[in-house]
Amino acid sequence: xxxxxxxxxxxxxxxxxxxxxRFGRVAAYLFVGSGALLMVLPFLAALFNSLKxxxxxxxxxxxxxxxxxxxxxxxxxxxxxxxxTYALNSFVIAxxxxxxxxxxxxxxxxxxxxxxxxxxxxxxxxxxxxxxLPTVVTIIPSFLMFREFGWLDTFLPLIVPFxxxxxxxxxxxxxxxxxxxxxxxxxxxxxxxxxxxIFTRIHLPLVKxxxxxxxxxxxxxxxxxxxxPTVYLTSPDKLTLPLGVxxxxxxxxxxxxxxxxxxxxxxxxxxxxxxxxxxxxVRGAMSAGVKG
Amino acid sequence: MPIRSTTMPIRxxxxxxxxxxxxxxxxxxxxxxxxxxxxxxxxxxxxxxxxYYAEAGGPADGTMRKLVKEFEKANPxxxxxxxxxxYDKFHTRLRTQLAGRKAPDVWLSDGVLVQExxxxxxxxxxxxxxxxxxxxxxxxxxxxxxxxxxxxxxxFPQGAQSTALFYNKKLFKDAGVAEPTADWTYDxxxxxxxxxxxxxxxxxxPDVYGFRSxxxxxxxxxxxxxEAFGGEVxxxxxxxxxxxxxxxxxxxxxxxxxxxxxxxxxxxxxxxxGKSQTLFPSSVVAMQFGIYARIxxxxxxxxxFGVAPLPKGPDGxxxxxxxxxxxxxxxxxxxxxxxxxxxxxxxxxGEKPQTDWTAIGEAIPINKKVTQTPAFLSPETPxxxxxxxxxxxxxxxxxxxNPVWSEYTTALAEAxxxxxxxxSSVPDALKTGQDEAQSAIDRFRPAG
Numbered sequence: 001x002x003x004x005x006x007x008x009x010x011x012x013x014x015x016x017x018x019x020x021x022r023f024g025r026v027a028a029y030l031f032v033g034s035g036a037l038l039m040v041l042p043f044l045a046a047l048f049n050s051l052k053x054x055x056x057x058x059x060x061x062x063x064x065x066x067x068x069x070x071x072x073x074x075x076x077x078x079x080x081x082x083x084x085t086y087a088l089n090s091f092v093i094a095x096x097x098x099x100x101x102x103x104x105x106x107x108x109x110x111x112x113x114x115x116x117x118x119x120x121x122x123x124x125x126x127x128x129x130x131x132x133l134p135t136v137v138t139i140i141p142s143f144l145m146f147r148e149f150g151w152l153d154t155f156l157p158l159i160v161p162f163x164x165x166x167x168x169x170x171x172x173x174x175x176x177x178x179x180x181x182x183x184x185x186x187x188x189x190x191x192x193x194x195x196x197x198i199f200t201r202i203h204l205p206l207v208k209x210x211x212x213x214x215x216x217x218x219x220x221x222x223x224x225x226x227x228x229p230t231v232y233l234t235s236p237d238k239l240t241l242p243l244g245v246x247x248x249x250x251x252x253x254x255x256x257x258x259x260x261x262x263x264x265x266x267x268x269x270x271x272x273x274x275x276x277x278x279x280x281x282v283r284g285a286m287s288a289g290v291k292g
Numbered sequence: 293m294p295i296r297s298t299t300m301p302i303r304x305x306x307x308x309x310x311x312x313x314x315x316x317x318x319x320x321x322x323x324x325x326x327x328x329x330x331x332x333x334x335x336x337x338x339x340x341x342x343x344y345y346a347e348a349g350g351p352a353d354g355t356m357r358k359l360v361k362e363f364e365k366a367n368p369x370x371x372x373x374x375x376x377x378x379y380d381k382f383h384t385r386l387r388t389q390l391a392g393r394k395a396p397d398v399w400l401s402d403g404v405l406v407q408e409x410x411x412x413x414x415x416x417x418x419x420x421x422x423x424x425x426x427x428x429x430x431x432x433x434x435x436x437x438x439x440x441x442x443x444x445x446x447x448f449p450q451g452a453q454s455t456a457l458f459y460n461k462k463l464f465k466d467a468g469v470a471e472p473t474a475d476w477t478y479d480x481x482x483x484x485x486x487x488x489x490x491x492x493x494x495x496x497x498p499d500v501y502g503f504r505s506x507x508x509x510x511x512x513x514x515x516x517x518x519e520a521f522g523g524e525v526x527x528x529x530x531x532x533x534x535x536x537x538x539x540x541x542x543x544x545x546x547x548x549x550x551x552x553x554x555x556x557x558x559x560x561x562x563x564x565x566g567k568s569q570t571l572f573p574s575s576v577v578a579m580q581f582g583i584y585a586r587i588x589x590x591x592x593x594x595x596x597f598g599v600a601p602l603p604k605g606p607d608g609x610x611x612x613x614x615x616x617x618x619x620x621x622x623x624x625x626x627x628x629x630x631x632x633x634x635x636x637x638x639x640x641x642g643e644k645p646q647t648d649w650t651a652i653g654e655a656i657p658i659n660k661k662v663t664q665t666p667a668f669l670s671p672e673t674p675x676x677x678x679x680x681x682x683x684x685x686x687x688x689x690x691x692x693x694n695p696v697w698s699e700y701t702t703a704l705a706e707a708x709x710x711x712x713x714x715x716s717s718v719p720d721a722l723k724t725g726q727d728e729a730q731s732a733i734d735r736f737r738p739a740g
Contacts (some may be wrong), residue, residue, distance in 0.1 A: 054592045058570040080349025143392040152394060231388045234375045247348035251379040252585040254592055255347055
């Protein structure tokens with residue numbers, strides 16, 4: 001082998017790392033993109049189904065793309081029922097329930113985590129024990145109670161219970177308050193702060209992520225609730241979105257394409273809400289690290 | 293003391309005010325929607341609550357609301373408050389309302405549930421009211437009475453469903469098969485189904501099946517077959533009697549169609565193809581047993597179809613079945629409201645409302661005069677042979693009604709579906725089904 005050739009310095013082609021990086025990036029994008037596509041497929045299927053005629057909807061083997069798209073399905077949904085009213089009702093109920101649950105669960109959770117109470121553990125266990133009772137078991141006693149209150153066919157049975165704290169909310173908030181160092185409370189007490197001031201000015205700002213989490217969970221649960229609104233609401237102008245969507249189902253007639261269109265439309269308000277509010281949730285999550 | 297920005301309190305105040313305003317708005321809207329309706333009669337009118345199930349904004353819902361307005365116009369002293377929902381939600385709510393003594397004064401009951409409500413003491417006996425009418429003018433009164441051990445009338449017919457053989461005319465023509473006749477037997481049905489079954493793409497699986505044997509809606513599947521082969525589901529003594537040679541023969545015939553001759557989809561394939569009620573409208577099956585309301589779904593699929601009487605079993609029986617949906621009156625309703633509710637029932641049973649209801653195509657009218665009019669016999673949509681349903685209704689048996697109909701038929705259906713899935717043998721499934729269904733009946737103790 002010629003010496004000169006052996007001694008020649010090895011020059012790495014500059015393009016190689018770039019190629020490697022590019023290849024890596026492309027692979028990553030492909031991986032993430034295919035994952036995203038997979039996740040969006042059910043949504044696309046629902047979108048296409050919402051634009052089919054009923055005959056196309058039930059066709060075997062199924063056709064993927066609606067031909068021609070039945071845009072009138074969406075206008076039919078609006079003609080059949082007052083979906084604007086349903087959306088407003090759902091929004092009012094979900095907002096009021098969320099505010100109530102966050103406030104009351106935070107207070108109860110704080111008391112159980114930070115205050116000296118008799119039978120504190122037993123109270124928490126009792127509250128958590130009610131999680132084991134499915135709603136279907138308690139619906140009739142609740143109905144009887146609300147009937148006595150004169151609350152049937154009003155929003156109150158769907159809101160007021162949330163203002164009395166929920167077991168999940170209590171547990172979540174208690175755990176969050178327990179994670180705050182005791183020193184903060186002691187320092188505030190030395191500075192003359194009372195329990196209310198410690199709760200509102202010291203502890204509550206430190207559990208913003210938990211508050212955001214509880215808000216999201218409560219809003220979603222209330223927004224998507226079916227059984228309670230079915231039982232308590234009877235007037236057409238007081239129904240909620242899920243009831244409106246399911247009300248389109250016929251016993252014999254196939255309305256699946258309309259139900260799908262209505263279900264997709266019912267997603268819009270909540271999607272908008274989360275797009276608008278997501279930065280607050282993120283900020284709430286980040287603030288814990290900064291202030292803690 | 294820390295130095296604080298002077299703008300901070302202002303920003304906070306603005307934020308607080310914004311949040312407070314949003315909360316106040318929500319609470320104001322909530323309060324607006326929280327006013328209850330006492331349903332009082334301050335203006336001297338009697339307000340009744342009318343409950344029914346229908347798809348929101350659909351033809352049935354629209355017609356019912358139109359009829360309610362006409363009723364209020366004809367009866368100025370009565371006001372009607374409507375409570376409607378889709379079928380499932382309506383019954384979920386109704387059962388809770390009955391437990392809480394807050395159910396509607398009058399509601400539309402699925403015929404198979406009348407005895408469930410009556411057996412729990414929730415319904416008024418309408419025999420007294422109905423005695424003012426000529427029962428011979430209406431269809432289905434006898435079948436409702438038959439459901440009660442003492443022959444009381446706990447519901448008044450609203451619309452009737454009976455069974456017929458639906459067939460796809462185009463598929464019959466393409467296969468060169470003669471259309472079904474009133475003389476058809478189960479052997480004729482099977483022979484035609486074999487000719488109609490086609491594997492058009494050559495993948496070894498049929499793309500068109502001759503017949504739909506299995507359906508979770510057993511009124512359109514194994515129940516009429518059991519009766520046609522000489523079996524019975526509920527005996528005259530109220531005992532479950534499905535474990536019999538006739539029933540075994542019927543289930544063996546069904547298994548043969550699905551697994552041996554492969555002219556009907558088995559239960560798993562039925563689900564995979566899009567559920568039993570979409571098979572005929574999508575032309576996946578050429579024939580099915582169906583109740584009158586299936587006309588709507590077949591027409592939605594734009595199928596060119598006809599109806600024929602159910603085929604005859606070995607002894608010439610067809611196994612016709614009928615379900616009479618009925619208006620029922622809440623036993624807890626005060627007399628004034630109950631009387632107003634009866635006026636609604638009388639109104640709905642009249643010729644004009646029955647003609648309007650017939651136009652929807654959901655049920656056979658219960659007013660006999662209307663069944664003889666072009667509104668029923670010469671409709672604009674197929675099938676032309678609607679008299680088949682009237683003949684079927686005339687010969688039909690009821691669906692073994694009792695206060696635990698849902699429970700005992702569910703027990704039966706679970707057992708026999710196991711046999712139709714080949715998870716158990718037919719004799720075992722029938723024995724298990726009979727024992728469990730009978731237990732459900734025996735557990736029930738009627739109210740008061």
